[in-house]
Amino acid sequence: MMVAFFGVVIGVNLLMMRLAIQTLPGTEVDSAYAASLAYQKEITTAQAQSARKWKVDAHVKRSGQGGATLQVEARDHDGKPMSGLKFQGRFERPTDRRADLPVALAEVGIGIYRGSAETIAPGQWDLVLEGMASGQRMFLSRNRVLLN
Incomplete structure (x- = not known):
């Protein structure tokens, strides 16, 4: 009985x-050391982004079938629409990296970029927007959104 119990x-x-190991959602960064080495570069990039004074607005609209449409409007420091950028969107679950959902954005008008996520669960998400020009990241933002 003792052997059976143990x-x-x-x-x-x-x-x-x-x-527990199979359901582990993961970590924010894979290597804290590598992230710390890249920190100064991120500070410099953020300062350059701030100096550009771009105004980038994002709107998320839910569809009836459980999807969402993401629309981004990009304007320069003078308020003029910016064309020719490549925007990427990503919905990230704050609690589980496995649920992250990329959204491909295409330019549908001058300075207006739009993309869709066909199926996205309700709840809190982090909306991450990246704007690229000439192969270099020019804009990055991370905002918490609540989808119903």
Whole structure:
């Protein structure tokens, strides 16, 4: 009976450990050391973005089938629409990286970029927008959004 008791306890512990490892949502960064080395570059990039004084507005509109449309309007420091940029959007779950959902944005008008996510669950998401020009990231923003 003692061997059976400890066998059950060890078996349950192994099962719980395996389930915990499989459902681990992950970490914010894979390597804290590599992230710390890139930190100064991120500060410089953020200062350059701030100096450009771009105004980038994003609007998320839910569709009836559980999807969402993301529209981004980009204007320069004078308020003129900016064309020719490549915007990428990403809905990130704050609690689980496996649920992250990229959204491809295409320019549909001068300074207006639009893309859709066919299926996105309701709840809190981090909307990450990246604007690229000439292969270089010119804009980055991260905002918490609530989708119903």
